[in-house]
Amino acid sequence: MKRHLNLSSRASAKGVAVSVFALSVFFVLPLCLCAQKNSCVECHLGLEDTLKTPAEGFAADVHKQFGLGCQDCHGGNPAQEDVELAKDRTFKGSPERAKIPEFCGSCHSNSEYMRHYNPNLRVDQLALYWTSRHGQLLKKGDTHGAVCIDCHGVHGIQPANFPKSQVFPWNIPQTCGRCHSNADTMKAYGIPVHQVDDYKQSVHARALFEKKDLSAPVCNDCHGNHGAAPPEVTSIAFVCRQCHASAGDLFSKSPHKEAFDSLGMSECEACHGNHKILPPSDEMLAGGKNDICLQCHDTGTEPHQTGSKIKKEIDDFVTSSEAAGTLLASAERKGVEVSEARFKLQDANTALVLARNLTHGLSLAEIEASLGEGAKTLAEVKVRGEAALREAKFRRSRLVIATVFILLLAVALYLKIRDLKRPPTRPE
């Protein structure tokens, strides 16, 4: 009897548990869903054009991924279904264009707030922005200058390291070009509009777009991003030196440094240009097809003659290097393994790269010394290449001898086999 009671009480306890679970499923879950309801998105998705776009874009927005909602920027109460009730006293609506930097900065400049989401993210963007040419225009009341949303987008903002982001390296030229390639927009500021087109022809753009090298510079690497401004003549060299430190050091030690400073000329840009920085070539040296020395030095002058000597040294080395390469390629085509000689040729060409860099220092002696080291290696490559060709010849000649020997043996065998087929002659 006791056991029976125990069983029935156990059963009733089980029943209570099931009931509680069912209640929680039918009542608590819908409440939870209600709490997550966003009437802003629901309502705007039913609207058209510009009123629908924010709701659509926000689905992929980085802010949404961090749990932020419409109300965090625009205020209001997304839990309310009624439009009037949703737009309560806290509702801010869309900020005016002039107020956007402060609007975004209210969170992004607050290190305590940003720490919750991304402690590594900088919080000086707004301060930098006010130092930028864009920010200064805005300060003067010109709202045509770029604000946060022009570069980052509005709803649907992606992190900068996301390839689809407007500020991901390979999208930046297009992002900046939206304004800076627009003649109508730029007309008022007297700024040319060919920079992006020029950049696309540059060695930097080739590295970025063809080799997918994300470390290649784009607009913001030279001009800054939030503090974007054109570099001054004196600062261009420092900008280039961020990556081209060695060339910069050599230039600083060269006689050009003092002359450029006294004339107020920019350093690197004077020879290489700015946005359209083409791959450097030996033809830029004195006497070449694109002789840039002529910009300042006439033909026949001592500096130009020195430049011509440098070019001749480099040209001679290039000719020898190409000849050695042809020699190795010929040996390779003939089936001889020349990988070691190829490594040597690479070593020799490293000396050429060094010499080309040394042209920034204008020291003929240093260039000759570097090329001299390379020439020794080239001579070794030539010896190996010639040995490889002799080896190819040796292989072919020995193949002919071996094949003739094998064929003779084969003919002898054939004759023997034919002989075996003949019936034996009867002894007379």
Add this chain to the structure above:
Amino acid sequence: MASLWEKTQAYLEPRFELSAILDFAKKKKVPEHKLSFWYFFGGICLFLFVIQLLTGILLLLYYTPSVDAAHESVQFIMSQVRFGWLVRSVHSWTANILVGVIFIHMFSTFFLKAYRPPRELTWITGFFLLILFLAFGFSGYLLPWNELSFFATRVGTDIAGVIPFVGKAFKTFILGGPEVSGATLTRFFWLHVAVLPAFALLIMGVHVILVQTLGMSKPIGVGETKEISFFPDFILKDSLGWLIILAVVGAVCVFLPWEAGPKADPFASTPLGIRPEWYFTFMFTTLKLVPAHIFTIEGEMLAIMGFMLGGLVVMLVPFLDRRAAREKKSPVFTAIGLAILLYIIIMTALTYLAPNIGK
């Protein structure tokens, strides 16, 4: 006065009974008919195997089976060792020619129905030799540790991992871990120079003894034919074939030496156009073409099971082809053989003519 040759013979005769072997070879007859040309492929296989053995032994002098030194040692053989390029090229080229000739030998034997009793075991040992030489090819391909072989081995062992029930364990065993690594190179080397040669010599010994004792099979329908003696007539004809092969191999090695290729980089992304050695490509392309799922079963697994089943049928064909066993023509098995041959040719051709097929 007895010559040196006679003295040597006199010494060896009581010890090895060479005259008995010679008498056997002279008495042994080989049928000669319009299809006897196909008999020579077995001898060519043997000749190529001997070349493999000799060149392999020479390569062992300089080859180092470790990740840090394998590729470097092969490059050293190719560029620094006197005639190293020739030894390695001969080894690699003859390995490929050997697999091709084994296929020819197997299919010619199949179509001539030479597997009929009492030669069932000759066929089965031959089938095992085919598998062994495919394993030789697969294991040897990785040893130079170059880019192509590294990634092809990765693809090949991934395929092995799909084998039902034992696949994963088998893959881990042959790789010596979850990935192609130094342990894999050591295992493949062990397999290539110790395990496989031991089994190959043993099975080849049985195969050759069976061929010698049972003699050459005459195709069904070929009645009384002329016969030639095994020694010297047949051996001399065989030697003529060997000499021609030798001349071809020499020319190929001089004009197209086997390349060492760039060293494998396990961290690099798989280069485009990776495929196994040509004799595995028919399976490789099949796996590319097979749908992901066939009746809820994984397509790749089904294809591999199909190959295994196909292999089993080919191996057991002497017991399945009952008509041939009764000396009657068996067109059904000829048709099956033709279908298999056509399938292999088409799939292999597709691999090279339509490399992007199935992607």
